[in-house]
Amino acid sequence: xxxxxxxxxxxxxxxxxxxxxxxxxxxxxxxxxxxxxxxxxxxxxxxxxxxxxxxxxxxxxxxxxxxxxxxxxxxxxxxxxxxxxxxxxxxxxxxxxxxxxxxxxxxxxxxxxxxxxxxxxxxxxxxxxxxxxxxxxxxxxxxxxxxxxxxxxxxxxxxxxxxxxxxxxxxxxxxxxxxxxxxxxxxxxxxxxxxxxxxxxxxxxxxxxxxxxxxxxxxxxxxxxxxxxxxxxxxxxxxxxxxxxxxxxxxxxxxxxxxxxxxxxxxxxxxxxxxxxxxxxxxxxxxxxxxxxxxxxxxxxxxxxxxxxxxxxxxxxxxxxxx
Numbered sequence: 001x002x003x004x005x006x007x008x009x010x011x012x013x014x015x016x017x018x019x020x021x022x023x024x025x026x027x028x029x030x031x032x033x034x035x036x037x038x039x040x041x042x043x044x045x046x047x048x049x050x051x052x053x054x055x056x057x058x059x060x061x062x063x064x065x066x067x068x069x070x071x072x073x074x075x076x077x078x079x080x081x082x083x084x085x086x087x088x089x090x091x092x093x094x095x096x097x098x099x100x101x102x103x104x105x106x107x108x109x110x111x112x113x114x115x116x117x118x119x120x121x122x123x124x125x126x127x128x129x130x131x132x133x134x135x136x137x138x139x140x141x142x143x144x145x146x147x148x149x150x151x152x153x154x155x156x157x158x159x160x161x162x163x164x165x166x167x168x169x170x171x172x173x174x175x176x177x178x179x180x181x182x183x184x185x186x187x188x189x190x191x192x193x194x195x196x197x198x199x200x201x202x203x204x205x206x207x208x209x210x211x212x213x214x215x216x217x218x219x220x221x222x223x224x225x226x227x228x229x230x231x232x233x234x235x236x237x238x239x240x241x242x243x244x245x246x247x248x249x250x251x252x253x254x255x256x257x258x259x260x261x262x263x264x265x266x267x268x269x270x271x272x273x274x275x276x277x278x279x280x281x282x283x284x285x286x287x288x289x290x291x292x293x294x295x296x297x298x299x300x301x302x303x304x305x306x307x308x309x310x311x312x313x314x315x316x317x318x319x320x321x322x323x
Contacts, residue, residue, distance in 0.1 A: 012052030041069030152177030288312030
């Protein structure tokens, strides 16, 4: 049987449980495709699952290969697959709790991939799927789940605007015709963070104290939780909406303001990835890879992500770019 190199964990724990091993290469089942991974994106959910913080919601079977985002080349297609063929450049996401993309090959349902954006190399394409789909679904919906239903002319407050999801939320909202206020944590790098968020299209960037300068905000996208979310309620207009990736926003606060509070849970959608790729190719959505590391540096990637301060995404280069 063919083999591949993959990162696996055999138990929950810190970055030290990540091991590079030689394992059997998977084969695609009905409706699946096998992708040769060129690059894999690193997301906060990866280290949270690895550490055991999500084992009640996402119980993985050991040994397990982490990773969701990827970009690569179709190697093989399973029975009944249509619309892609070996040799096609695709990007997409593996869904938990299945084995993921920190490997030379990954199998995923055909519906979880789309053609790679033509204007991106594989490294930058691997920075897109989870963060961009989460931003898209929080702002506009499209998978049947509640969303902010952001409209042109509205004002959106994005808490945590420098991270992976925030880096897509700002330009997606601006492309829809909304005004965006970015919120970042105060730090020694505050001026650099503000410049980065403005480069994404934000009209203004403030810290948690600076939020009080605004009121009548139409919608809030909270990517941080805690004190920042609590303070954001004070600037949300009555009848507005707050969406959070950190769990359900306060029911009491929502009732007091006649507002909607939404918890965002991302669903993988190849059709949304197609739409996102189109916007990227039109140069409407910038893609930022904060740091590119080798697959062998996966422990360092997880450590850096846990410590925070990443702008955009960390990407693992698994193989050389084709051509």
